[in-house]
Amino acid sequence: MRGKVSILALALALTAPSVAFAQDDDGDPWEGFNRDMYAVHDSVDRAVLEPVARGYRAVTPSPVRQGVLNFLRNLRGPVIFANDLLQGEVGRGGVTAARFAVNTTIGVAGLFDPASGMGLERHDEDFGQTLAVWGVDEGPYIFVPLMGPTNLRDTTGRVVDTVFDPFTWMRGDDAYAYRASRTALTALSAREQVIEAVDDLQDSVDPYTSIRSSYNLLRESAIQNGRSDVQDLPDFDDIPESTDPVEPESGENPPQVGSIERDYAALILAKREPAPTSADKLEGETK
Numbered sequence: 001m002r003g004k005v006s007i008l009a010l011a012l013a014l015t016a017p018s019v020a021f022a023q024d025d026d027g028d029p030w031e032g033f034n035r036d037m038y039a040v041h042d043s044v045d046r047a048v049l050e051p052v053a054r055g056y057r058a059v060t061p062s063p064v065r066q067g068v069l070n071f072l073r074n075l076r077g078p079v080i081f082a083n084d085l086l087q088g089e090v091g092r093g094g095v096t097a098a099r100f101a102v103n104t105t106i107g108v109a110g111l112f113d114p115a116s117g118m119g120l121e122r123h124d125e126d127f128g129q130t131l132a133v134w135g136v137d138e139g140p141y142i143f144v145p146l147m148g149p150t151n152l153r154d155t156t157g158r159v160v161d162t163v164f165d166p167f168t169w170m171r172g173d174d175a176y177a178y179r180a181s182r183t184a185l186t187a188l189s190a191r192e193q194v195i196e197a198v199d200d201l202q203d204s205v206d207p208y209t210s211i212r213s214s215y216n217l218l219r220e221s222a223i224q225n226g227r228s229d230v231q232d233l234p235d236f237d238d239i240p241e242s243t244d245p246v247e248p249e250s251g252e253n254p255p256q257v258g259s260i261e262r263d264y265a266a267l268i269l270a271k272r273e274p275a276p277t278s279a280d281k282l283e284g285e286t287k
Contacts, residue, residue: 027141027151028212034143038208041145045191050198053191067111068189073122074103074110075167075182082164083125087133092225095120123225127164128157132223141212149215 028034057065077100084093099115099122106114116122131153132138139152150158162168167179204210 026212027138027216029140030142034141035208037143037145038211041143041148044146049187049191050195053188053195056188057192057195065189065192068185069193070103070107070113071110072182072186072189074100074107076124077104078166079161079164080123080125083127083130083161086127086130087125089125089225092123092125095123124222126154126157126222127160128154128219129223131157138216138219141216143208143212149211151219154219 077096081093081096081100084090084096099120102115102118102120103110103113106112113122136153138154142150142152142155144150144155167182170178201207201210
């Protein structure tokens with residue numbers, strides 16, 4: 001489910017395949033190169049990202065980690081709002097604006113999430129999803145070390161989303177420090193959230209293929225505005241609401257994953273049910 005700024009961090013403690021796999025026609029024409037990049041990523045994750053994430057969990061109480069996650073999500077508000085409007089989702093844009101206002105003020109700069117208690121449910125949008133709504137094809141699958149799985153359309157979306165992000169336009173002596181701190185916090189929080197899920201994925205026959213398949217599934221769910229029933233597939237898009245595994249209740253749709261989280265690893269298995277896409281919805285409204 002669910003880029004953003006160019007963030008240099010992410011993590012999947014997966015075992016890189018040791019044998020060459022034949023390329024398939026699964027939207028991955030650059031599979032050989034992508035597998036090499038995945039192996040590089042895996043090595044960095046095992047040596048640096050995973051140990052740091054485990055240390056962060058060991059020394060930081062769960063409520064503090066949740067506050068960090070809330071804060072990072074709140075910073076995404078302007079990007080989500082811009083993409084809501086670009087997709088013609090004016091009502092959802094209003095919810096995004098209200099959530100940002102409430103959580104930034106009453107929620108103490110986003111550390112808390114009182115907006116959800118007021119019925120202003122969290123959702124996420126990014127320019128990759130906007131391009132999909134506009135009918136742009138996803139293009140080839142790409143695996144980028146320290147960022148994870150993506151495709152040509154979503155990579156373009158990440159560049160555009162930086163324009164919507166107020167942090168991009170910060171000036172002053174401390175601007176770089178603020179951006180670097182945000183990047184580090186995002187990487188740390190995201191990797192800590194998926195420790196167990198990544199460990200489970202190590203048993204996969206071919207982790208690379210599992211990641212690619214689940215990324216495609218979850219991105220489609222994001223384009224559908226989270227209407228797919230998502231449970232537990234490997235992907236790089238979601239950070240759960242808490243450190244405890246959350247199983248969605250039958251018949252309920254889970255909240256969309258956030259674009260911040262997409263730059264990192266997440267493991268969520270998706271069970272997809274037919275649902276109209278955002279593009280279908282907009283097409284129907286224009287008829």
